Amino acid sequence: MDQIREEHIGLRDRFARRAEKALARGGREDLNALIALLEGELLEHARAEHEHLYPTVDEIVRVHGRATATMEIDHEAIEKRVRDVTVAVERLRLASERGERSEAKRILREAVLRLEALLGVHLEKEERVYLPLLEAHLSSDEQRALLAKLGEHAPPPTTEPTLDVRSIPHAVRHEEIFARFARLRVGESFVVVNDHDPRPLAYEFSQRHPGTFRWEDLERGPLWRVRITRMKRE
Numbered sequence: 001m002d003q004i005r006e007e008h009i010g011l012r013d014r015f016a017r018r019a020e021k022a023l024a025r026g027g028r029e030d031l032n033a034l035i036a037l038l039e040g041e042l043l044e045h046a047r048a049e050h051e052h053l054y055p056t057v058d059e060i061v062r063v064h065g066r067a068t069a070t071m072e073i074d075h076e077a078i079e080k081r082v083r084d085v086t087v088a089v090e091r092l093r094l095a096s097e098r099g100e101r102s103e104a105k106r107i108l109r110e111a112v113l114r115l116e117a118l119l120g121v122h123l124e125k126e127e128r129v130y131l132p133l134l135e136a137h138l139s140s141d142e143q144r145a146l147l148a149k150l151g152e153h154a155p156p157p158t159t160e161p162t163l164d165v166r167s168i169p170h171a172v173r174h175e176e177i178f179a180r181f182a183r184l185r186v187g188e189s190f191v192v193v194n195d196h197d198p199r200p201l202a203y204e205f206s207q208r209h210p211g212t213f214r215w216e217d218l219e220r221g222p223l224w225r226v227r228i229t230r231m232k233r234e
Helices: 002-024 028-064 071-094 098-137 141-152 170-182 199-209
Strands: 161-164 189-194 213-220 224-229
Touching: 002 028, 071 161, 071 170, 098 141, 141 199, 161 170, 170 189, 170 199, 170 224, 199 213
Parallel strands: 161 189
Antiparallel strands: 189 224, 213 224
16 A cells, blocks of 8 residues: 555645646646646546545445545644634734735635635535435434534634634744734734643733733633733723
């Protein structure tokens, strides 16, 4: 199986390099090379897997695996892409100069497109494979019970502005939080999400903005969520 892994690595690398050249230079040779890779090697690789690899995997999954394992990997990737978009949005908000804003917009556009592509394929897989199976093999009562359980995880109708700082570099993390706080009107708030206890941040707020904010712990581990509200202007 190492041969397949090496083929995947090589395919991703060749695609990245040819796409970069096509986007950077846009010459006929670079564009032709990109299309040749996609229509030739990439699609042939997909056809070979469809014909030989997947039927073999199907037989093994029936006995030893879980049919939804790959979808859980999708969810991990979607969560990462969402964090990328959140970070890109915050950087665009903080950008002041034209060049910085232009670069921030480019990064945000790329992050949104990556999430859009991943989400589109993921939802289509659910709709084409899982939903027909559920409709065919669950009774009406079982379907209603499943929908009720899914509804328990739905977000509230109105969600607070949230800043997920897990993907923001540590060197600028606190400054981005303080920049968000600086834009709040009195009575407004936002939620900070982090993967460790933000007590040092609370102390820094008390030093920099004494008496002007309210700190509320919403969740403590494995993720930490705190609501920061502006109580008055300084």
